[in-house]
Amino acid sequence: MKKIHIFGIIVIAVAIGIIITTSADASTYVNFTQAEELSKDNPSQKVHVVGQLKKDPAGKVVGLNFNAALDANHFEFLLVDDKGREQKVIYNAPQPQDFGKAEKIVIIGSMNGQVFQCDKILLKCPSKYQDGKAEFEEVKKTAAI
Numbered sequence: 001m002k003k004i005h006i007f008g009i010i011v012i013a014v015a016i017g018i019i020i021t022t023s024a025d026a027s028t029y030v031n032f033t034q035a036e037e038l039s040k041d042n043p044s045q046k047v048h049v050v051g052q053l054k055k056d057p058a059g060k061v062v063g064l065n066f067n068a069a070l071d072a073n074h075f076e077f078l079l080v081d082d083k084g085r086e087q088k089v090i091y092n093a094p095q096p097q098d099f100g101k102a103e104k105i106v107i108i109g110s111m112n113g114q115v116f117q118c119d120k121i122l123l124k125c126p127s128k129y130q131d132g133k134a135e136f137e138e139v140k141k142t143a144a145i
Helices: 003-024 032-041
Strands: 047-053 075-081 086-091 104-112 115-124
Touching (some): 032 104, 086 104
Parallel strands (some): 086 115
Antiparallel strands (some): 047 075, 075 086
16 A cells, blocks of 8 residues: 555544544534433533523513622523523623623523523624614715825
């Protein structure tokens, strides 16, 4: 066998190893009920849950618990998944900026008893483009003489 063939086989084997390693750590999108079931089988399995913040009729977010004076790295909130299940979420980091303005929230983590232990939060904030129409400000150029 030529050296180039041996090198090619080694490269392919390494690529397969990398693919298997990364796919084993991949998580899936689930609701809170599915996350609870998955945690019974494998407590360390990470999942993605998509939801919205619980709000009162006036539009104010309900269930936020963050006090930077007591513990700046402890943030709790209530999230409602796509099936309507409300769940307490604990995030051991400061509250993200513009958290209350988010339209949708994706949390990554795992169920820990009756709470969801969140490792990462992804926010989908409202777009500055409403109804597909962009607001532009007209800028006039002045000619330099």
